Amino acid sequence: MRFYAGIFGALLVLTALTTGVAEIDLGALNSPVAMLIAAAKATLVALFFMHLRWSGYRMRFAAAAGLLWLSLMFAFVLGDMATRNIPAQPAGWNEAAASAARSPLK
Amino acid sequence: MSSNVYPAAHFRSFDQQHEASELGMWGFLCTEILFFGGVLCGYTMYRLLYPQAWVHGSELNSLWLGAAMTVVLLASSLTMALAVRAAQLGQSKAIVVFLAATIALGVVFLALKGFEYYGHWVHHLVPGFNFSGYQAPDHPQVALFVVFYFFLTLLHAVHMIIGVGVLSVIAILAHRNRFSAIDHGPVEIAGLYWHFVDIVWLFLFPLLYLVGAHQ
Numbered sequence: 001m002r003f004y005a006g007i008f009g010a011l012l013v014l015t016a017l018t019t020g021v022a023e024i025d026l027g028a029l030n031s032p033v034a035m036l037i038a039a040a041k042a043t044l045v046a047l048f049f050m051h052l053r054w055s056g057y058r059m060r061f062a063a064a065a066g067l068l069w070l071s072l073m074f075a076f077v078l079g080d081m082a083t084r085n086i087p088a089q090p091a092g093w094n095e096a097a098a099s100a101a102r103s104p105l106k
Numbered sequence: 107m108s109s110n111v112y113p114a115a116h117f118r119s120f121d122q123q124h125e126a127s128e129l130g131m132w133g134f135l136c137t138e139i140l141f142f143g144g145v146l147c148g149y150t151m152y153r154l155l156y157p158q159a160w161v162h163g164s165e166l167n168s169l170w171l172g173a174a175m176t177v178v179l180l181a182s183s184l185t186m187a188l189a190v191r192a193a194q195l196g197q198s199k200a201i202v203v204f205l206a207a208t209i210a211l212g213v214v215f216l217a218l219k220g221f222e223y224y225g226h227w228v229h230h231l232v233p234g235f236n237f238s239g240y241q242a243p244d245h246p247q248v249a250l251f252v253v254f255y256f257f258l259t260l261l262h263a264v265h266m267i268i269g270v271g272v273l274s275v276i277a278i279l280a281h282r283n284r285f286s287a288i289d290h291g292p293v294e295i296a297g298l299y300w301h302f303v304d305i306v307w308l309f310l311f312p313l314l315y316l317v318g319a320h321q
Contacts, residue, residue: 001188008184012177019173022316034312042305049187050301058129066136070143077147081154
């Protein structure tokens with residue numbers, strides 16, 4: 001019981017940390033730091049509250065498979081976004097027209 | 107009702123039955139990861155297209171309300187873990203007490219969520235109904251962020267409501283002494299589900315509340 005309370009304490013500390021750090025502007029590191037702390041909290045919950053730390057290899061395999069498929073989905077979508085062929089700009093093309101063309105919302 | 111003396115006919119032992127049901131739950135959780143993952147993937151895509159609108163959108167949410175909901179949900183995960191521990195020790199009364207605490211904390215979370223939705227409603231920040239509360243030039247993109255906010259949190263809230271229902275049934279069964287130290291699989295797999303829903307929120311919190319808090 002004390003052990004679970006200790007894990008809960010660690011999760012509270014990480015929550016306070018991520019909320020506090022959000023008040024500080026770390027520039028490009030804002031999102032990576034927030035997601036790293038979220039991943040650390042998720043790992044604590046999965047290992048100890050969900051007992052993965054003591055589970056057999058089948059359970060760990062199933063959990064890892066979920067993450068693998070998730071990372072495949074992100075890899076293909078982000079890979080597509082990063083490598084889309086952006087055509088050379090014709091004459092008269094300006095940034096406003098470019099953003100209007102990119103935005104499906106206008 | 108009392109606990110079973112023998113495992114189901116097709117299992118050699120309670121241990122084997124237990125591991126099979128746990129593995130089945132993990133299989134289901136894999137599909138859940140991809141279920142939420144699809145929306146999160148869309149969120150990421152549009153965040154890369156409109157980074158500034160995502161900053162403005164997340165500032166419409168209260169950082170402290172989000173942090174409070176995170177703490178409530180983490181506390182419910184603690185009581186859930188303690189309920190599973192009580193089940194492993196065969197303490198039926200303790201299972202009921204800890205499950206009742208978990209359900210109560212889950213309801214507190216849903217109440218805070220409802221309070222937050224009410225705030226969005228009165229400030230006219232509900233895309234599709236009335237989004238006149240945000241008038242800056244980037245309002246179409248910010249509206250898109252708020253749509254993601256509502257989809258992700260509603261999807262999560264539906265999972266919470268289902269979880270509260272499942273835990274209520276488990277608590278009634280525990281009250282009727284259905285579980286014992288060797289036969290308590292349903293408590294464990296309900297716990298896995300509850301913790302998973304908690305983990306989803308641990309990611310939603312920075313994605314929906316902390317994007318622009320530092321600005």
